[in-house]
Amino acid sequence: MNWRLATLSRSLIARLVGISLLLLLLVQMAGFALVRNSIDRNARSQIAHTLDTDENVWRRLLEQNAERLRQGATLLTADYGFRTAVGSGDQHTIQSALENHGQRMGAAVVALLDTQLQVRSVSSDKGLGTFDQALAQVLPTLSASEQSSQISTVHGLPYQFVLVPMRAPVLVGWVLMGFPINQPLADEMQQLLAVQVALRVHGTDGQWGVPVSTLSAPALAALRKHSSEAVTELTHGHDTLLVRSMALGQEGPEQAQALLLRSVDAVVAPYRQLQWLLAAITLTGLVLFALGHGLMARWVTTPLRSLVLGTQRISRGEYDMPVEHTERRDEIGLLARSFDRMRIDIAEQQAEIRHLAYWDRLTGLPNRERFRNTVLAAISAHADYSPEVTSLAVITLDLDRFKHVNDVLGHAFGDKLLQAVAKRLREQIMAHGDMVARMGGNEFALLLRRTDSHAAMVVACNITQSFERPLAFGDQMVDLSAGIGIACWPQDASDVDTLLNRSEIAMYAAKRKLNGPQLYDPIMDSSSAQTLSLLTELRRAIERNxxxxxxxxxxxxxxxxxxxxxxxxxxxxxxxxxxxxxxxxxxxxxxxxxxxxxxxxxxxxxxxxxxxxxxxxxxxxxxxxxxxxxxxxxxxxxxxxxxxxxxxxxxxxxxxxxxxxxxxxxxxxxxxxxxxxxxxxxxxxxxxxxxxxxxxxxxxxxxxxxxxxxxxxxxxxxxxxxxxxxxxxxxxxxxxxxxxxxxxxxxxxxxxxxxxxxxxxxxxxxxxxxxxxxxxxxxxxxxxxxxxxxx
Known part of the structure; x- marks a missing residue:
């Protein structure tokens, strides 16, 4: 199994499919990331525009609330009974009117101030002690502009105050009305625009508190952990909220902020579904692409495997089996036909090479290599028989004066002479299995099976007699002679190389003695062995002094x-x-x-x-x-x-x-x-x-x-x-x-x-x-x- 996996990992199919899938996956992932970033960027931009609207609505809501307070305060100042009580100093009536009117308006506090902005009466039993610090900040501004409203934080909760003058017809006093910015206002804002609202107050202890919020518990906890003054983005869990922060009231010990928050995930959620759908389509496309590409790659590589097997057969020297897929009309078929043509050409070349390797082109005789292999096979075939039963002989001959013929009459004439000599030597072969070969140059050899030295000498003498007849080439007559040597197996040698060598030694001895064919005699090569020994020792003579x-x-x-x-x-x-x-x-x-x-x-x-x-x-x-x-x-x-x-x-x-x-x-x-x-x-x-x-x-x-x-x-x-x-x-x-x-x-x-x-x-x-x-x-x-x- 591991071998198959390793083979698959190295196969062309796996590489083609793998690389293609990887490239496709990289492109899809890049597109997916680009789309995701674009959606997130567009969502944030959309939320920013929506928060602009939310901010305007929030400010408008505060203005409407302030206007409602002013209208309520104006009605109170226009009430005849209240004016009469103020003029007569009826404190009980004033107190009752302030309380009744504040309850109807839902105000947290309603107070009557004199022209010096000093409190004459208040609707709360607790008085204005709780609001003293806040009023000290807002009264100067409120008295300067009758249509304004001010927000100030009182004990961790923002309050909106309005101040309306009471004239008869001159200024006789002021009516102050305060309204808490609390949870109902935030809920109203959420119901109107589906935006999350949170009031954030920086207490005297240095910590930020959130007295009013429409946030969920995890988001509220994340906001309370946020200690910095500027909040632009809030993350809890997998959700991200973009924050628009607005200051409430003037700077003071207890600074307040109104935070408008919208969820990025809520905006992106519809697009996320599209992204998941795109991912599913991409995954399906990858699977289909892999299957289709695999089938296409197999369609391409299957014939390539056949071609590989064909080349392996050719490398082993098997040229008889045709290459497959030659009938295809595409590039694979063209390649297969080229391989098949190559197979045929190589087979023909190999046949020619084998012929050239074992045959002499000029004379048509076997060459030295084929002659040696034939002698070796003959020795192996006769090895099981005793020398008394069978033996074989090798006759080697070398033409005399052949170089002179080439120099005088030319090489073309010399080639004709060699062909004529080959023809005459073939005539001396009588028994089946005997062989004539050209050993090289003007040297020839004969293999005589089941022949002893006496019979081999007879054949050699016959060759000498055949050479006594001059060769005629047109007007040119050439006398032939040759030195002939004979060696027999197993009497003269036990192996093929020694047998051929000793036949040549006898041939060279015949050329020196000039008295006909010579049988091998050990005395003939003793001088050669001595000379070889002397040459070997001469190379060391200088070193040995x-x-x-x-x-x-x-x-x-x-x-x-x-x-x-x-x-x-x-x-x-x-x-x-x-x-x-x-x-x-x-x-x-x-x-x-x-x-x-x-x-x-x-x-x-x-x-x-x-x-x-x-x-x-x-x-x-x-x-x-x-x-x-x-x-x-x-x-x-x-x-x-x-x-x-x-x-x-x-x-x-x-x-x-x-x-x-x-x-x-x-x-x-x-x-x-x-x-x-x-x-x-x-x-x-x-x-x-x-x-x-x-x-x-x-x-x-x-x-x-x-x-x-x-x-x-x-x-x-x-x-x-x-x-x-x-x-x-x-x-x-x-x-x-x-x-x-x-x-x-x-x-x-x-x-x-x-x-x-x-x-x-x-x-x-x-x-x-x-x-x-x-x-x-x-x-x-x-x-x-x-x-x-x-x-």
């Missing part, structure tokens, strides 16, 4: 001072002894390790020049550079760093470069030689005369020396042509301003002949064999002693 520096002297023939030597490397192997250079130098050149050997030789030579034992000799050391050295862009910087490290000069070195090294990449070699010459190194062309193209570059290269190859020097004693070559080379070098070194000097006769030909230096076994450094120093000391003693 197994390399040795040997020197072969070069002697001057024309009496010039100085001594030159050629630096050579020897490997003192801890088990194999002194390994000949030809056993590891060629392989070091093939693998690129020769650059490390060159740097090691230069380092040791620089160390020798810095040795105090060689100081004063005028020694110059020649170091050989390979093709890979010339192509190293950092060679100059590395050699210069060694010179600085040992404190020697570049003039103490002569760098020897073979013609073939220069001609492998003439432009880069020339650029590197120029840089070396600019750094002060002397440059020499080694094995001069064995190349083909160096004469064209000789005049441009910054070389200082030519070194004649020993093949010419050793033969000049008996071969006049070799002597002429040596003579011509010496003359050419001298004409170009170069010195000449002849190597391969094996006897004194050759040495003297070279001296006669003006050769500058000689090197060879007659002078000295390559010797270690200490032996060279001894040789030099003996030679110097012999020259001094003339021996």
């Amino acid at each position: 197994e390399l040795r520096l040997y020197l072969q002297p070069k002697v001057p023939l024309q009496g010039k001072p100085g001594l030159a030597v050629e630096a050579l490397v020897r490997w003192q192997h801890p088990q194999r002894g002194l390994v000949p250079p030809m056993d590891f130098i060629p392989f070091a050149e093939q693998t690129g390790f020769v650059r490390q050997l060159t740097l090691w030789m230069f380092e040791e030579s620089a160390r020798l020049l810095a040795d105090p034992r060689t100081q004063g000799m005028g020694l110059r050391i020649s170091v050989n550079l390979s093709t890979r050295d010339l192509l190293d862009p950092e060679l100059c910087e590395r050699l210069q760093a060694m010179l600085v490290r040992h404190g020697v000069l570049p003039q103490g070195f002569c760098l020897e470069i073979t013609e073939s090294a220069i001609m492998d990449d003439p432009q880069r070699a020339e650029a590197m030689l120029n840089r070396l010459s600019q750094h002060g190194f002397k440059l020499s062309i080694d094995d001069f005369g064995t190349g083909y193209s160096s004469l064209g570059y000789l005049k441009r290269l910054p070389v200082d020396e030519l070194k004649i190859d020993k093949s010419f020097v050793m033969g000049m004693e008996h071969d006049h042509d070799d002597e002429m070559i040596v003579r011509s080379t010496i003359d050419l070098a001298h004409n170009l301003g170069l010195t000449v070194v002849a190597e391969g000097v094996e006897n004194a006769a050759i040495l003297e002949r070279l001296r006669a030909l003006s050769c500058d230096e000689a090197q060879g076994y007659h002078v000295s064999r390559p010797v270690p450094v200490d032996a060279f120093l001894s040789w030099h000391a003996q030679r110097a002693w012999a020259q001094e003693t003339g021996r």
Whole structure:
């Protein structure tokens, strides 16, 4: 269940519906809040206008009450009996008239005042003692204006007073009438306008009292808790009352306020019902929207799920099942048809890729990978049988001189040749399950099931005989030959890779021996294993200090001072002894390790020049550079760093470069030689005369020396042509301003002949064999002693 909920939460349907509902809900909530605020604002504005009317009505009500009091007081002053009693001073009659008239008017107090506003008689038995303070505030104002009325608070209750003069015809007195503003007046106001009324009195104790109110008990309690003078809004429970406050009477110890209150909720209540109806409509709309959007999303995502399943099948390599919903005419259908087209295209491409992965396009034969898998399957199928019952053989062949055919006749002709070879090889396959494959380039292989070494040799000889018939392509005839090797399972190998490898070893042995097909023999790859072992150990020889520096002297023939030597490397192997250079130098050149050997030789030579034992000799050391050295862009910087490290000069070195090294990449070699010459190194062309193209570059290269190859020097004693070559080379070098070194000097006769030909230096076994450094120093000391003693 949790998995389904998690899947639903991550599904497109849930996201679409959720986001849409959220957006809709946010819009509805924003609209709801806006409407609610607008209703509340409009309600408050409406109540404010209504309170303006309520305030006017309240003031008018007070004025009407005051007018009623004045009329009653005026009637009293006009009463003949009352006037007669006032004139005669009949106190009893005056008192009776005041009481009777006050009861009829509902006045709280009726009093007769003299012209000095002093009390002559009062309707109340208590007198005016209770009203003394209030009258002191209102009488001056009332006497100044006959039509006015004044309100004053007496013991926590507001009273409205009027004062009417009594004339006969001159002023003979005043009639005062007071009326309490109490609950009946508030009730009347509420009945007239449905407004709540409250009288609020600030007592001498500092507290606000509410003697008159039409409020409910909770609202009244909230008002009594309100201690501030200004009240604009009153809240109790969930109801809010807007308040209009009016002062009653003049400022005094007991300040009074009339409060008119109207409920906001009462005004908003009809709109609240509309809001709840809107909320219900919104909720219903959300539910309907969610259902409709969910159905629409499912209508969209259901085919998308089918497409996802289709892509998953395609990713697993299942291309046979068509994609669903391709019949739809909308965008989903277009997408489904595109996926189905992609499925068909990928299936076709995969089929082509599988064909290219296992078949050779040119010849139509299986390639190396398919051949290996077939051999592996054949070995697995025969694994349960003993070697006496069944075996299989692999024949590998490599065409001779195929590169020459490509170079001379072109690659198109070479392709036709390979196709013809494939056809002839197919003719040699007789048994079911055998296979011919092209392993790459001009190499082919045959798998022979249930075949021993003798039967495989017969097939190989048949292939050789079939190649004896030249191939004809139009007017062009091509002779075929190939090196053929045979290896058998399980006699020669126990697994497929070893079997193929040993078949190739036998094939390479056949190409070397040139005496027909060769069966695999363990002796054939012992040298290869030894070479691989030597290369592995050579990489650690420098770290283990197994390399040795040997020197072969070069002697001057024309009496010039100085001594030159050629630096050579020897490997003192801890088990194999002194390994000949030809056993590891060629392989070091093939693998690129020769650059490390060159740097090691230069380092040791620089160390020798810095040795105090060689100081004063005028020694110059020649170091050989390979093709890979010339192509190293950092060679100059590395050699210069060694010179600085040992404190020697570049003039103490002569760098020897073979013609073939220069001609492998003439432009880069020339650029590197120029840089070396600019750094002060002397440059020499080694094995001069064995190349083909160096004469064209000789005049441009910054070389200082030519070194004649020993093949010419050793033969000049008996071969006049070799002597002429040596003579011509010496003359050419001298004409170009170069010195000449002849190597391969094996006897004194050759040495003297070279001296006669003006050769500058000689090197060879007659002078000295390559010797270690200490032996060279001894040789030099003996030679110097012999020259001094003339021996």
